[in-house]
Every structure is written in C-alpha cells, then in structure tokens.
Amino acid sequence: MAIGDSSTEGLDDPDGLGGYRGWADRLAQRLADLNGGIEYANLGVRGVPTRDLRDVQLPQALAMRPDLTSLFCGTNDVLSRRFDDAAFAADLLHMQSALRAQGSEVVGFTLPDLTPLIPAARRIAPRIARMNAILTETSARTGAHVVDFAAHPVAVDPRLWSHDRIHANAAGHARIAEAIAHVLALPGATDAWRAPLPPAPPRDALSHAAHEAAWWLRHALPWALAPLVAGLPRPRRAPKRARLSRLPPGLVSDGGA
Secondary structure: OEEEOHHHHOOOOEOOOOOEOHHHHHHHHHHHHHHOOEEEEEOOOOOOOHHHHHHHHHHHHHHHOOOEEEEEOOHHHHHOOOOOHHHHHHHHHHHHHHHHHOOOEEEEEOOOOOOOOOHHHHHOHHHHHHHHHHHHHHHHHHOOEEEOHHHOHHHHOHHHEOOOOOOEOHHHHHHHHHHHHHHOOOOOOOOHHHOOOOOOOOOOHHHHHHHHHHHHHHHHHHHHHHHHHOOOOOOOOOOOEEEEEEEOOOOOOOOOO
16 A cells, blocks of 8 residues: 555656556565565555645545555645644654554655755755654654665765656666665565665766756746645546555566666
C-alpha cells in the first residue's frame, strides 16, 4: 500500500506508456518478484497536503488492511504559504498509529534540504528540518521505518532530480526504491543507494546561465504565480491504483536504476 502525493504517484519517472512509474511501483515490483506476486494499491495523488492523506487516503488504506504501507507526506505542506508543524505532527502520528494498530509495517523518508538545488529554498529549509524531526520522532514512537535521505549528500545531486528540481527523475526514484528495500532488509538490497555519483563534467558559465534561466521561466515563475489562481476550481485527480490488485512477478524490468 502506498499513501502520498506526487512523489508516491511517481512524478517524474515515465513508465513509457504515458504515465509514471516511481519508487513506490518499483518497490512493489521488487516485492512481487520476491514473493511470486503481491496485492498492491497506490493511492498517491499529486498536490495533496498531509491533511488530505489523513482524511481521504488513510480510511481507504485501512479498509484494505495492508501488511506494508509506504507513507510519504509533507512536501506540499512545507511549500505552502504557511506550515503548521503541530497539525502535521498530529496528522502523521494519527496515520502511523492507525496503520500500526492494524499490524501494518510503515515506512517513510526524510526530505533533504533543497537549497543546493534551489538557492531560494533556503527560506523553507527550517520547515524541512522541522518536518524531518517530526517524522523521526513520530516514527520512533510508533515503530515505523525511516530512510534518512537528509543525512546523505547524494540526495541533492542534481542528476537524481527532474527538471523541476522538486521531483526525482527515473534514477532518483530507483535510488529511493533501493533505499527503502535496504531499510526493510529485503533480500539482495544493499546500501549502494548512499554512494555518491561520479564527478559531473564542469559546465561553462554561459551554459549554466541558460539552464538557470530556463528553469526560472518554466518552473519558478509559475510556482510564484500559483497563489493568484489558488482559488480557481481544479479537477480532483483519482489515485493511480485505487484498489488492491495483483501485481505479478517480472511485470517490468528495473530500468533506470
């Protein structure tokens, strides 16, 4: 069972069929390969805050009584105009506790400081640090597993992030899946996900400036203008895999790792 937002949905890890794969699907496939198939649901919906996970996704998940649940949330909370850390802590504790009470293993992960990727993100760095602390403290109370990406420099290597610098790319999603498999002690999983990438070739100043300008125009400016259209109605997206259904072994390869 996967509960979460766009990261759980799989942005930006194209599946080659017009949709997204993502770390949750990659991890589920690994489990299917190890177990001769599994029942799997992915309730991830892009753009949703943690409260939506509690109010909408959690009841759906509990009704399906999962054995293992990935629960990643908080990114949209820290990116909002106001981050209510007390509400986030309460929602996270409620969700983890409810899942653990049913006997589900729960796994999540911290978010690294995005400042090396987006210099302007230094203003939300304290929020991310607080969110990570809440996740760590809450997981210690409930017995949930945590992958601490924030503790490893490779987590902010630009080559593991998509063009928007908010979502992982295919290689990044593969690393997340491997990290979770390692924390869960799945057969064959290693700590290779922590290893740094080889040094990147230097980029000349003109190329770097053009790259930054393109990012500002394509991603930063629309994000800055988003509050102006926040009140406009938007269609509600459906989860990518709303019900438990069988995922057989060997359905897809582990390309992009």
